Amino acid sequence: MSPLAELDRPNSQRVVITGLGAVTPAGLSVKETWETVLTGASMAAPITAWDASEEPVNFACEVKGFDPLAVMDRAEARRTDRVTQLGVAAAAEAMSDAGALSADPERIGTLVSTGIGGQSTVYDGAITCENKGTRRVSPFFVPATMPNAISAAIAMVHGLKGPSLCICTACAAGTHSIGEAARMIRSGSADVMLAGGAEATVHKLPMGAFWRMGALSTRVDDPSSACRPFDADRDGFVMGEGAAVVVLERLDLAVERGANIYAEVRGYGLTSDAYHITSPSEDGEGIRRCMRHAVSDAQLQPADIVHVNAHGTSTPLNDLIEGNAVAKELGEQAIVTSTKGVTGHCIGAAGAIEAVLATLTLRDNVIPPTANLANLDPKIPISIVSGQPMELNGDAVISNSLGFGGHNASLCLTRY
Amino acid sequence: MERSEVFERVVKNAADVFAADAGTISEETLIVEDLEADSLARVEFLMALEDEFDLVIEEEVASQATTIGKVTDLVVENLGANA
Numbered sequence: 001m002s003p004l005a006e007l008d009r010p011n012s013q014r015v016v017i018t019g020l021g022a023v024t025p026a027g028l029s030v031k032e033t034w035e036t037v038l039t040g041a042s043m044a045a046p047i048t049a050w051d052a053s054e055e056p057v058n059f060a061c062e063v064k065g066f067d068p069l070a071v072m073d074r075a076e077a078r079r080t081d082r083v084t085q086l087g088v089a090a091a092a093e094a095m096s097d098a099g100a101l102s103a104d105p106e107r108i109g110t111l112v113s114t115g116i117g118g119q120s121t122v123y124d125g126a127i128t129c130e131n132k133g134t135r136r137v138s139p140f141f142v143p144a145t146m147p148n149a150i151s152a153a154i155a156m157v158h159g160l161k162g163p164s165l166c167i168c169t170a171c172a173a174g175t176h177s178i179g180e181a182a183r184m185i186r187s188g189s190a191d192v193m194l195a196g197g198a199e200a201t202v203h204k205l206p207m208g209a210f211w212r213m214g215a216l217s218t219r220v221d222d223p224s225s226a227c228r229p230f231d232a233d234r235d236g237f238v239m240g241e242g243a244a245v246v247v248l249e250r251l252d253l254a255v256e257r258g259a260n261i262y263a264e265v266r267g268y269g270l271t272s273d274a275y276h277i278t279s280p281s282e283d284g285e286g287i288r289r290c291m292r293h294a295v296s297d298a299q300l301q302p303a304d305i306v307h308v309n310a311h312g313t314s315t316p317l318n319d320l321i322e323g324n325a326v327a328k329e330l331g332e333q334a335i336v337t338s339t340k341g342v343t344g345h346c347i348g349a350a351g352a353i354e355a356v357l358a359t360l361t362l363r364d365n366v367i368p369p370t371a372n373l374a375n376l377d378p379k380i381p382i383s384i385v386s387g388q389p390m391e392l393n394g395d396a397v398i399s400n401s402l403g404f405g406g407h408n409a410s411l412c413l414t415r416y
Numbered sequence: 417m418e419r420s421e422v423f424e425r426v427v428k429n430a431a432d433v434f435a436a437d438a439g440t441i442s443e444e445t446l447i448v449e450d451l452e453a454d455s456l457a458r459v460e461f462l463m464a465l466e467d468e469f470d471l472v473i474e475e476e477v478a479s480q481a482t483t484i485g486k487v488t489d490l491v492v493e494n495l496g497a498n499a
Contacts, residue, residue: 075435075457135472139459 004414007266007299008056011252014266015182016416018259019098019247021090021196025061025240025343028204029093033353034360037342038389043343044223044238049202057216059223060202061170061240061344071157079140080153081118086243086349087150087198088157094194095158098247102257103191109162110151111181111195112245113173115348117405118145123205150198154245162190168348172312172403173197174244175351179268179411181248191250194274196352198243207239213278215315227345228372229312229338230319230380238311240344243351246359251416263362266396267298273406279317280402284325287311287408291398292331294410298396302330306394307367309358311402312338313345318402323380330398333336337385341371345402351401355411358399362415365392417495421468423488429464430484433457444483466490 007014020030025043026036036043043061043267052058068077068085071092077085092111100106121144129137143149148166155164163184167176174197181195201207210216213325217236227238251365255262271293273286279288295302308326312319319338326334339357340346359366366389373386395415423443430440434451447453453461462478465471465487471494481487 073435075433079456079460136463136467138463139456143456 004304005128005299011079013335014187014251014264015248016251016254016264017246017262017359018201018249018254019094020262020359021092021097021355022242022244023063023066023086023089024242024244024346024352024353025063028066028249030356034357037339037368038366040342040371040387042224042342042371043318044226046223047202050204051387052091052204055132057207057211057218058220059226060207061238062202063242079144080149081121081144082200083114083198084149084153086200086241087112087245088153090196090198090243090245091154093195094245094247095391099259101192102253105159106161106228107191108160109190109193110182111167111177112150112154112156112161112165113167113177113197113348114147114150115173115199116201117147118149119201119206120203121145123203132216137193138154154194161196169407170403170405171347172401172409173224173348173351174353174399175355175399175409175411176246176270178246178265178320178352178355179270179409182265182268185250186249187414191253193248194245194246195248196243197349199349200241202239202241210239217314225372226288227314227341229310229314229341229370230323230377230384231373231383232375232377234314234316234319236315238344239342240346240354242343242346242349244349244356246352246355261416263359263413264416265411267294267296267300267412269293269297270412271408273408275406278404280321281406282321283291284321286406287322287400287402288325288329290408290410291325293399294412295399297411298414300396300412303333304394304396305330305398307336307361307392307397308336309354309361309397309399310336310338311400312340312370314340320377320379322400322402323382327381334381335367335385335390336382337367338370339368341373351399351409354399355413358397358413361392361397362413367392374410418490419492422491422495425468426465426484426488426491429468430461433461433464441484443483445484446482447484447487448482469495471495
């Protein structure tokens with residue numbers, strides 16, 4: 001591959017990734033997650049969080065062994081939903097990884113979002129309200145369930161007083177958060193942003209809803225083979241949970257302080273299908289235009305994109321539409337993987353987890369395999385990694401997310 | 417119920433709600449200053465006590481009880497009234 005065209009953008013408006021944090025079904029840290037993802041082994045297994053043996057879908061990709069008390073005290077842990085606890089833990093790792101930041105805390109912001117938010121607290125709160133009356137509704141119900149609780153908690157833990165937001169775009173929330181946070185730095189609203197997503201949807205309420213929608217795999221006889229993105233025999237996604245946070249930093253400041261720079265967030269695209277509340281538009285026009293914007297924003301050509309960490313949920317429709325969109329928009333040099341085969345679909349955290357994995361792909365020059373890909377769907381004309389990891393041959397990658405509501409988001413990450 | 421038992425149970429709930437060491441909580445412990453209770457946590461503590469003793473205590477009354485000792489007195493008084 002020829003080197004990428006030089007970016008016409010001042011260093012003060014360029015955004016690099018200088019810290020990574022992740023708590024996922026594949027591991028309680030970035031290192032552990034990456035090592036597991038490279039094995040291509042699915043984390044789907046019977047649910048342990050509650051007795052789900054009678055549920056129509058009794059398996060998921062859970063974050064196992066997570067202890068919120070590692071990042072907050074008992075009182076705080078009781079007053080926050082698991083979604084916030086996961087987000088705070090991922091942010092703590094990312095901040096530690098980034099090292100000492102030089103930016104003024106008033107110029108450091110937080111944009112760690114969720115697709116759905118604190119579902120178990122909503123469920124428990126409704127039951128308490130019904131059975132014991134409004135007098136017993138916890139005063140912490142709202143702060144525990146509001147989707148912006150994650151950004152707020154992270155800001156408080158680290159004393160970050162810059163912009164703080166939450167973007168609720170379902171399964172695209174993590175990608176939108178990183179893209180919009182990068183824009184904030186580019187536009188001068190902040191010097192550093194903690195950005196990403198968190199989700200805690202391994203719970204009977206959202207799982208029942210996704211099942212009734214027909215979105216979940218029902219392969220109860222063999223959970224570990226249930227999530228099979230782009231495979232001809234895929235039948236739905238596997239519920240995941242987790243969080244990932246990246247530290248985005250102004251390039252000139254990162255260089256000045258001698259930060260470890262993983263990659264550059266060079267381009268970002270976002271579009272709407274304006275088509276259906278849950279289905280992607282059949283012609284893939286929305287996600288195609290989204291990738292086109294990301295490539296254009298990165299001042300690159302489609303042929304420069306050598307890898308796509310796909311949304312690749314393992315649902316019949318998503319993979320068909322996204323796969324064809326990638327083939328048409330980017331071309332066959334864009335080698336695809338879906339790491340959801342390992343992690344399951346972590347909803348609002350998914351895009352953030354996948355951005356972390358795409359960043360590590362650039363760092364280590366290796367594309368993880370898509371779990372359970374036995375027979376690529378013949379209707380999807382893409383090159384895809386299966387079985388073993390594949391060497392990355394180039395400097396620019398894309399991470400896609402498609403959210404319910406027709407919200408599309410694409411990040412273009414490049415080697416710095 | 418003996419006051420000493422009420423006190424013990426009030427202390428246990430305070431330790432739970434405020435993530436404090438029960439051994440450091442005494443009659444004189446101040447709820448806002450020593451246990452760092454904000455307005456939400458005070459309501460949470462009140463709800464915990466209502467559950468513990470199967471009582472209803474109005475917030476306006478509870479907010480006057482600034483120490484663990486005074487809270488214990490309030491519970492004893494309410495238990496007596498409800499008996």
